[in-house]
Amino acid sequence: GSLLRVPEPVGESCTEYRWKCFKNCLGALDGTYIKVRVPETDKPRYRTRKGEIATNVLVVCSCDMQLIFVLLGWEGSASNSRVLHDAITRPNGLKVS
Numbered sequence: 001g002s003l004l005r006v007p008e009p010v011g012e013s014c015t016e017y018r019w020k021c022f023k024n025c026l027g028a029l030d031g032t033y034i035k036v037r038v039p040e041t042d043k044p045r046y047r048t049r050k051g052e053i054a055t056n057v058l059v060v061c062s063c064d065m066q067l068i069f070v071l072l073g074w075e076g077s078a079s080n081s082r083v084l085h086d087a088i089t090r091p092n093g094l095k096v097s
Helices: 040-046 082-091
Strands: 028-035 054-061 067-075
Touching: 028 082, 054 082, 067 082
Parallel strands: none
Antiparallel strands: 028 054, 054 067
């Protein structure tokens, strides 16, 4: 994972409907799949629950939609909780409070 920039918290005066309930938060995170090509022997590990061959990517963005953290490389079969655990337990990983 890489911290791409230091985020600023959502301000008390925020009126943006998507973010106003997240005052003092630094951003939002979500996972997504990106389709990949892998050797035939690796396909079972990269197969998502919907049957696609993909890598699981965790992304955190700030309220101005700037990427602030990205962790990629997990197999599509990896659960979101496993990917998040990896992100927060790395020495310079994602800090969640």
